[in-house]
Amino acid sequence: MEAIFTADGHCDTMLRVMNDPDYDFFSNNGNGHLDLPRLMEGGVNLQVMALFVESKFKPFQALPRTLEMAGAFHRLVDSNSDKLELITSREKMEALKKKPQKTGLLMALEGGEAICSLDSLYAFFHLGLRLITLTWNQRNQLADGVGETCTGGGLTVLGREIVKAMNGLGIGVDVSHLSEKSFWDVAEICEKPLIASHSNAYEVCNHPRNLKDDQIDKIADTEGIIGINFSSYFLNGTKKSSIEDIINHIEYISNRCGFDWVGLGSDFDGIGFPPEGMENVTRFPVLAKELIKRFGDGNALKIMGENWRTVLNKVLPSS
Template sequence: MFIFDGHCDTITSSMNKNENLKENNCQLDLKRLSQFSSPVQFFAICLHPKKASNPLNDILNAINYFYKEIDKNKELISCAISYKDIETNMKQNKTSGILTLEGAEVLEEGLEILDTLYKMGIRSIGLTWNYKNALGYGAMEKEKKGLTDYGKAVIKEMNNLGILVDVSHLSYTGFWDVEKIVSKPFIASHSNVKNICNHPRNLSDSQIKAIANSGGVVGINSYPLFLNESGKATIEDFLLHIDYVVNLVGIDYVGLGCDFDGIDFYTEGLEDVSAIKKLNSYLEKEYGETGAKKILGLNFLRVAKEILNK
C-alpha cells in the first residue's frame, strides 16, 4: 500500500521531545512508515512566529536534525529533492522524505534566502502560519488582507525555482492572490472543507475548485476541530471530507494531509500514521482500487512529478 502524506510536524515534535525519527513517541516515525510501500512524506519545519527569535538559526537546526536522522537510517529513508529521487527510493522500497516550510518568516531577511532554502532541500512552502508576517496574512487574522507585494514576489520566485506553493494557513484574500499569480499546480497540504466544518482554516467550495483547476491537491487534515464543529471526530468524519471533495471536483484532487504531530488531540481511528491502513478498505469499496490509490498517494505524486522535475 502506497501513501503520500502532505504534512506532518514530526521534525519539530521529535526535536522538542529529544527523540529520534526511527522510533519515537510521536504520531509518526520511520518504523511505522516502513509498513507502507515506498511512502512519500512531506516533513514540515514549522516555527511559531511569536516564539522564533532567530528563524534562520532555528530552521538550520531543524534541517541539520533531519539530515542527521536520515544518515542514521539510510536503510529506511532517503531525502528526495526531485521526482527522480522519489523513483529511485521506490525501487529501493525506502521512504522519500521531502522537506517543507510552514510559515516563511525567515524570508523577511531577503529573497536570496529562498534560493538557499531550495539548495538545502526545501520543496514546498506555506508563506504564513495562522498570522501575518512580511509576506502576507494568515487564516486566523481578523484583518481580511492578502499577500504583500513582497509575498507576491516570493510566489513568483517559488514558481521559477520549482518550489510547491502551499496555501494552508493562508488568509482567504491571500489565497486568491496566489491563485492569480501561480502558473503551476498549487496545494492546500492540510486543510478541510468549510461547508462541512466552518473553520477559518478550512476551504470554501470556490477555493477547492481553484486548487483543482490548477491541477493541485487538497490534503485532508485529521485534526478534529477541522473535521466537525463538535471538536470530537472519528475516521468517518475524515472520510466525509474526502467524499465531499471527490463529489465537488473529482477524484484526482484530494489526498492525505494528516498533520501528524502538529495536533494536540486526535481523531478516533486515526491516532497515528499506522492507522492510515484503515482507510484503504473504505476507499476501495467506495472508489475502487484505482480511486483509492489516487487518494492515498498518487494524486500528490502527480503534483510532485510536475513541480519537482529539475
C-alpha cells in the same frame, strides 16, 4: 490491485525531534504519531516533514531556528540513509516506487518567516526545501495568515516575488493557513498547481482553516491537491471524530471536482485529537481499505498517494 503508494502531505514531527528529549525518530515511540518504524509499518512511501517554527521564535529568531531544524532534518536523513531518502526532485520521487524498503522524506517549511529575500529562498532551495506554506496563522512579510482577521491583507510585494521564484525553482506553493485574500492573490499569480497540504472542506466543517467551495474549485482548476487534515476540530468541529469524518470531506471534494485533486495531509504530531481508528501513521492501511470499499481501487490509490505523486511531478525540479 497494484501496490499502494502512500503519501502524507504534512506532519509536524520535526517539533518532536527538536523539543522532546525522550523522542527518538528511529525507535517505535509510545508518544507522538509517527517515527520511522511506524512509518514503515503504515506503508508510507513519502512523508512531507514540515519545519514549523513556534510563535515564540518569531520574528527575530525565525531564521536561526529554521536553520537549526533544517540541520536536524538532514542529520536524521544522513544517519539512516539505508532506510531514508531525501526527496528533492521528480526522479527521486519516482524512484521511491521501485524502492518500497525506503521511506522518502520531503522537506517543507510551515510559515515563511525565514524567507526574507530571494537569496534566502535560494539558500533554502539548496538545503533541500521543496514546499513552503507561506504563512502559519499570523501575518508575516510574505502574506497574511488566516488568524490575521483585522487587516484584510493579502500577498505582499515580497510575497509575490517569492511565489514567482518558487515556481521557477521547483518549490511547491502551499496555500494552507493563508487568509482568503492571500489565497486569491496567490491563485492569481502562481503558475504551478496550488497545494493545500493540510486543509479540509468548509461546507462540511465551518472552521476558518478549511477551504470554501470556490477555493476548492480553484485548486482543482490548477490541477493541484488538497491534503485532508486529520484534526478532529477541522473534520467536524469537536475533539472527537472517526474515519467516517475523513471520508465525508473526501466525498464532498470529489463530488465537486472528481477524485484527482484530493489526498492526505494528516498533520500528525501537529494535532491533538486525531480520529478514532486513525491514531497514528500505522493506521493508513485501515484508511486505504475503507477508501477501496467506498470509492473503488483506482480512486483509493489516487487518494492514498498517486495524486500527491502527480502534483509533485508537476512542481518539483528535475535532478
